[in-house]
Amino acid sequence: MFDSAEASALDIARAVAEGAMTARAVVEAALARIARLNPLLNAFTDVTAERARTRAAAIDARRAKGEPLGPLAGAPFAVKNLFDVAGLPTRAGSKINRDRPPALRDSPLIERLEAAGAVLIGALNMGEYAYDFTGENVHDGASRNPHDPARMTGGSSGGSGGAVAGRLAPLALGSDTNGSIRVPSSLCGVFGLKPTYGRLTRARTFPFVASLDHLGPFARSVADLAACYDAMQGPDAEDPACAARPAEPVTPTLAAGLDGLRIATAGGYFRRGLSAEGHSALATVAAALGVTREVEWPEAARARAAAYVITCAEGAALHIDRLRTRAKDFDPAVRDRLIAGAMMPAGMVIRAQKFRRWYQARVLELFEKIDAVLLPATPCTAPRIGQETFTLDGVEMPVRANLGIYTQPISFIGLPVVAIPVPLTPLPIAVQIVAAPWREDVALRIACVLEKNGVAAAPKPARTSSAPAGA
Amino acid sequence: MSPTDLDEFIAASARALALPVEAAWGPAIRFNLEVTFRFASLVADHPLPDDAEPAPVFRA
Numbered sequence: 001m002f003d004s005a006e007a008s009a010l011d012i013a014r015a016v017a018e019g020a021m022t023a024r025a026v027v028e029a030a031l032a033r034i035a036r037l038n039p040l041l042n043a044f045t046d047v048t049a050e051r052a053r054t055r056a057a058a059i060d061a062r063r064a065k066g067e068p069l070g071p072l073a074g075a076p077f078a079v080k081n082l083f084d085v086a087g088l089p090t091r092a093g094s095k096i097n098r099d100r101p102p103a104l105r106d107s108p109l110i111e112r113l114e115a116a117g118a119v120l121i122g123a124l125n126m127g128e129y130a131y132d133f134t135g136e137n138v139h140d141g142a143s144r145n146p147h148d149p150a151r152m153t154g155g156s157s158g159g160s161g162g163a164v165a166g167r168l169a170p171l172a173l174g175s176d177t178n179g180s181i182r183v184p185s186s187l188c189g190v191f192g193l194k195p196t197y198g199r200l201t202r203a204r205t206f207p208f209v210a211s212l213d214h215l216g217p218f219a220r221s222v223a224d225l226a227a228c229y230d231a232m233q234g235p236d237a238e239d240p241a242c243a244a245r246p247a248e249p250v251t252p253t254l255a256a257g258l259d260g261l262r263i264a265t266a267g268g269y270f271r272r273g274l275s276a277e278g279h280s281a282l283a284t285v286a287a288a289l290g291v292t293r294e295v296e297w298p299e300a301a302r303a304r305a306a307a308y309v310i311t312c313a314e315g316a317a318l319h320i321d322r323l324r325t326r327a328k329d330f331d332p333a334v335r336d337r338l339i340a341g342a343m344m345p346a347g348m349v350i351r352a353q354k355f356r357r358w359y360q361a362r363v364l365e366l367f368e369k370i371d372a373v374l375l376p377a378t379p380c381t382a383p384r385i386g387q388e389t390f391t392l393d394g395v396e397m398p399v400r401a402n403l404g405i406y407t408q409p410i411s412f413i414g415l416p417v418v419a420i421p422v423p424l425t426p427l428p429i430a431v432q433i434v435a436a437p438w439r440e441d442v443a444l445r446i447a448c449v450l451e452k453n454g455v456a457a458a459p460k461p462a463r464t465s466s467a468p469a470g471a
Numbered sequence: 472m473s474p475t476d477l478d479e480f481i482a483a484s485a486r487a488l489a490l491p492v493e494a495a496w497g498p499a500i501r502f503n504l505e506v507t508f509r510f511a512s513l514v515a516d517h518p519l520p521d522d523a524e525p526a527p528v529f530r531a
Contacts, residue, residue: 210527211526211527299517301513302513302514302517305510305511305513305514306510306514308506308507308510309507309510309511309514312503312507320488320490323490324488324489324490324491327490327491327492332496332499333499335496336496336499336500336502336503337503339485339490339492339496339500339503340500340503340504340507341503341507342484342488342490343480343481343484343485343488343500343504344504344507344511348507348508348511348514348515350525351511351514351515351519352511352514353525353526353527354519354523354524354525354526355514355517355519355523356525356526357523357524357525357526358517358519358523360526401506413526
């Protein structure tokens with residue numbers, strides 16, 4: 001019996017194309033799982049049921065007429081609620097944005113996925129205004145980790161990680177400014193792709209830090225991640241930061257293996273504060289790839305500091321009017337950081353942007369000698385919801401600010417990264433595969449090898465096995 | 472800056488920026504500002520040439 005909860009997006013598309021399954025049945029099964037599991041996981045803030053049914057019926061009608069279907073035909077997907085979805089106010093995890101008029105059009109990434117046949121089933125919980133690594137939200141409640149609902153999903157794309165790990169959807173979209181795709185990928189145990197800065201259009205999404213914002217997909221298989229990414233590529237004049245380069249599909253080279261790839265790990269900064277689980281996952285991945293080389297990543301601590309400074313300042317500039325008029329409607333933890341950011345002297349921010357250029361040049365020199373670097377994604381597995389501190393290397397530190405210590409130095413210069421889940425027991429944790437700019441294909445090839453040899457996998461949470469079977 | 476200096480800076484900045492900062496928010500804002508200034512100082516300690524270009528550039 002076809003199990004659409006466990007099936008990949010590509011399996012679903014194949015089943016729909018072959019007539020083994022209708023898109024309508026896949027959507028109904030997904031809606032039933034959401035109705036059953038979302039009260040526990042709190043991944044969805046909006047379910048677009050009627051839209052999804054209409055869309056699925058149209059796909060089934062196309063098939064009945066013998067018309068060609070897209071590569072993701074009938075595959076359900078959901079988006080972090082900072083994406084414009086026609087008919088919904090783009091809340092971006094906030095109370096304030098709920099007063100906005102409903103979006104008139106979908107974000108272009110939704111349009112592109114639907115053009116490939118995927119079916120939007122809803123919008124997903126997130127940390128307020130994406131200024132978050134926990135997945136907690138004071139207005140909508142915390143996203144809950146499918147592997148242990150008492151634990152964090154990670155954020156800010158918490159609902160995206162939870163929905164895919166919890167088998168509510170095979171695909172989800174999120175955003176990543178400092179780690180908001182890779183942190184939930186790690187804590188929820190799913191694959192996540194943060195593409196090169198400028199690769200995917202951010203038009204018609206609610207921004208956070210213009211010079212750091214990226215969008216990207218979550219999935220439970222590398223092939224799904226690649227197919228979703230390929231469907232979304234291409235220039236878009238509506239986003240000034242979106243590169244003019246044409247789409248460079250990665251699916252055709254996914255199974256190319258490791259031949260010719262120079263892969264290393266990095267020590268120093270990226271080993272400090274790492275838990276035993278993080279060390280174990282990294283060692284397992286390196287051993288599976290036969291990687292023994294270790295490189296020195298330049299100035300990672302300073303890069304993280306500069307990313308922090310730029311985030312505070314650009315985030316504050318975005319929200320300054322709302323801070324003046326509706327300060328009490330913010331999550332206090334977000335508000336107080338933004339107010340501090342508004343007070344930063346401009347010279348500090350410009351200095352951080354100058355350092356960024358210097359740092360980018362040093363890191364690109366590193367990528368002349370190697371093709372990919374393996375790094376931890378998070379210091380530890382999922383902390384408990386509400387947990388304020390954790391102990392790293394014997395030092396007690398705030399969780400909220402430090403879950404992204406290994407992700408920030410990478411997104412700071414827009415490098416492409418695939419987060420691959422290592423299914424440790426009882427909780428998964430991810431490893432980052434970082435490649436040179438515009439070489440998502442390299443990171444995905446490596447991820448594909450690790451998935452094939454069983455080192456990387458999106459483990460099935462025990463609780464979702466009680467979801468309705470059937471389609 | 473001392474905590475008192477920071478509190479004065481926060482109060483003056485709030486007035487200059489027309490931000491309605493309530494007294495109860497002060498400690499959290501001060502904590503965040505301390506972290507931010509510490510990180511900014513770490514960045515500033517790194518020597519850069521005068522002609523270093525900031526990373527985001529406008530292309531006409």
